[in-house]
Amino acid sequence: MTALSDDRQPMFHTIFTAHPLPVRRAHGLLRQRFTSLAEPDALSRLELALTEVLDSICTRSIDRANSASFAGSREFPAP
Numbered sequence: 001m002t003a004l005s006d007d008r009q010p011m012f013h014t015i016f017t018a019h020p021l022p023v024r025r026a027h028g029l030l031r032q033r034f035t036s037l038a039e040p041d042a043l044s045r046l047e048l049a050l051t052e053v054l055d056s057i058c059t060r061s062i063d064r065a066n067s068a069s070f071a072g073s074r075e076f077p078a079p
Helices: 020-034 040-066
Strands: none
Touching: 020 040
């Protein structure tokens, strides 16, 4: 693993809650960090993909937490 310069530190050192604000912050960080490296359309598509992935994670987590098979289990049920 190589050391990164200060301006190239990993951008995600956060736990995302199931709320729109952390996603908006991630979009802002994404644009801020990659604006000079990618076309606006590519950044918009990346934002959309990030939003879809986070939405899927939140939705599935809520569904699994509410399922009867999850109650008391230490493992997630199979999808």
